[in-house]
Amino acid sequence: MAGRGYSIFDTAIGRCGIAWGELGVAGVQLPELREIETRKRLFQHYPDAREMRPPEEVEVAIEGIATTLRGGDGDLAAITLDMAGIPAFNQRVYETVRSIPRGETRTYDEVAGALRASGAVYSVAQALGRNPFMIIVPCHRVLEAGQYPDRISPNGGSVSKRRLLSIEGAQPTTSKTLFDVLLPVARPRPQA
Known part of the structure; x- marks a missing residue:
């Protein structure tokens, strides 16, 4: 993964967002009432992220999240999280x-x-x-x-x-x- 990116994706509960960096997934945003508000919230938390196609590891995370929000058993255990800066x-x-x-x-x-x-x-x-x-x-x-x-x-x-x-x-x-x-x-x- 190069640089910090984000993507908006469809789920059963609405359009969610995900941000990532070189160390893994940096954050997930569940849907706000309107997609523009979801995008705004992502930008507030990750102002240096640019919208782009997610790398394969993030695609796996997106699929797991979407599956979980459909009521399925999405496998989220192997997703690498970017915990830099987290106490x-x-x-x-x-x-x-x-x-x-x-x-x-x-x-x-x-x-x-x-x-x-x-x-x-x-x-x-x-x-x-x-x-x-x-x-x-x-x-x-x-x-x-x-x-x-x-x-x-x-x-x-x-x-x-x-x-x-x-x-x-x-x-x-x-x-x-x-x-x-x-x-x-x-x-x-x-x-x-």
Whole structure:
């Protein structure tokens, strides 16, 4: 891969964007309400990127993302991410979240525990709020304990966590949290 580029591509939920550089995929932008807004957001994050035909490695990422957003099992595990400039803690969070299986969710607390940083729930939430690798790093699979918020990172565009989880066939919380044990009736259920 030479230089930094970006491309806009079709998915089942709208036109997404992807940016890349010599080290791998630099970011993914889920669709905004209008394509021009998706392009604008990409330009804000990657002002030096130029629209061009994606190299083969990025084509593989695009196909995996499109397959995932159609409800299929897109293989995103082998996609190389350009993490230059991303803090080491955030990189660890992204690597951990990439291991959450499709159709399952975790809480911020569980991710912090997996990192052996149990007091870092806020830091995990902050890292996921800055996730530039939407879908490849499936931050939509991480929820607040006992809650099913629709907040997603700025790269999520107009798409909600609820919608992404619904596409994957996930329940609000597959893992058992203290909230699940104490108040199982109060837990929100997704609409079919």
